[in-house]
Amino acid sequence: MTTSVERPQVAGAVTTGPVFTARERWVLLVASAWLVIGLQLDAYAHATTPELETFWTPWHGVLYSGIAASGFTLLWIMKSRLPAIPTYQSLLALPNALRIPLAGMASLLVGGGMDTLWHNIFGIEKNLEIFVSPSHELIILGMVLVAMGPALMTATLPGRVLSIGGAWLVGISALFAVLPLHIYSLHATALGFYHLGTGRAEPNVFSVDGQLVHGYLFSTVLLLVPILMIGRRWRLPIGLPTALVSIPALLMHLMFASEGPWWPQLTVAIAVPVVELLLRLGNTLVTLPVTARWSTLGLVAPPIVWGAVLLVGKIQTGTVGWNIHIVSGLLTLTALTGVATVLVVRSIQRLQSE
């Protein structure tokens, strides 16, 4: 006969190098994909369907069932990793790969509760400001943390090289983690809208031109971070950096700029594989220390990609809307932003097991 307490040592039960099964990783990936696709569909519906007032929409159905699917999946994965009498301590002592998505789920649910209170007190927003209410911030944060789960679970496996399946899983997980942030940062993105200058003869820094410049800088950071995070843990699989930039660019066009011309986002999608190819070739020809290689990526990739967008914009429209000072300064700023992002992300210490 066994006692009811099979694993009483909470700390010992969860700190011995937790490895998740492929089934657990892929099921959580599907559940989190369901959740984030629900958000994308809902965002698309609200952006394109006028007077979408009712709660009973298919897009809400996908979104909310995605929340439920993610919640139940996390419960299923947690169940075998908790002691017979689980405590709050044993929940907090779960590995990061579970703790972070779990915190995301809590954020999602608390954000959901707060959201209704917010609407009851202040009314339902119908404009871009919906992106900025505190309850929506918690919901977006929750989605990002849940979507990171499969990549974090894969990171618990030993080794520096991702298998093909692992690369797909990590890539999709990173994409779904970062897509809500691209959507949420519509006010400062170079992907969602037509992004050339206003054409004013003397652009003012504190102006729409200034905001457009910030869009390039913020998108630089947001596009680089997942590539750098994955590159810190594994050798970057071929094509993954391209996917992590091109896919968000094309999806942002489909969701928010489908009425506009394709060339800005298409230019990004085409420029990125070219840059990846150049950098990989460069790495084989020139031997540099690892930090120098990554710094080169941060320094070179953003001005090439955004420079291509401005160049194609010039060809397509006849003007980039900015003078030489702004264009050259903008490209320099993207290069500096890129290298700074590399240095910050590469300097983050890996958490040691407790």
Added chain:
Amino acid sequence: MRRLVVLLAVVAGLLLGTAGPAAAHAGGLVATNARSQVVTITPSVPGLAVVAIEDGAKLRLTNHTGGPVTIRGIDRTVPAGTSLTWADSRFAPEGKNITFGRTADWALDLDAGGTAVTVSGVLTGERPPNPLPWWALAIVSAVAVPVIARRLHRADLLLAATGAIAMAASITHVLGSTLAVESAPPAGTFLSAAGINLLAWPLILGGATVALRGRPAGLLAVCAGAALTAVFVLPDVTSFHRAVLPFAGPPAVERALVVLALGLGAGVAVAGASVLRRLAQRAAPAVEVPA
């Protein structure tokens, strides 16, 4: 455990096709400080009726005039022999700041078969309650549960029972909100109003059942369900501050239900930390006993 899994699967199924955290109150109704009603229809047209429902949040127009009736301002036409229920910021109390004892007139223009008709109504301000006692009760409930739990040897029973009370309060609150809605089918309205509670209630019920059968692990489910109950009744704390509540019953009952669901739900979630820890500590030496 198998039953709990089946129960969770049923709930998941319900969640797949129904509501979620952003669901507003049942039928989209919210607590306000005023009621709206129709006063006159000028000129009177035989077969045309306009009445305010749900404390004036919506109007219902019934057209037996023999011809179409058009509502100006929203450009909706009600064919002969049919009725239309709609909400409109011109007459709805939501978002209107009308102090107690004051009134505000409103009017709608209709076109009944070529005849211009004016529907006149009035919004009447109601006296809002003093919110402090209700907040105090909620806080006292939330604090009392962990304090009492610390003094009890079988605090797990207290948490299971208190969680069940919070769940019952939450269910009654959702039912009362559902019954206040006249303009939508009750089943869909109930699911919409329940939202994530469809997950919280089975968690409490299943967790309490499992815990009472001697498996204290169920308490974690009770605590999680109680926390969700407290979070998802938060939108209804507006009932502490507003006079006209979307609830089919006395407002004091609705406020008491919110106090119970919020206070006891939060109390159980907080008390769970120490109660579960003590249970785990008590059970730990059992491992060293040879089987």
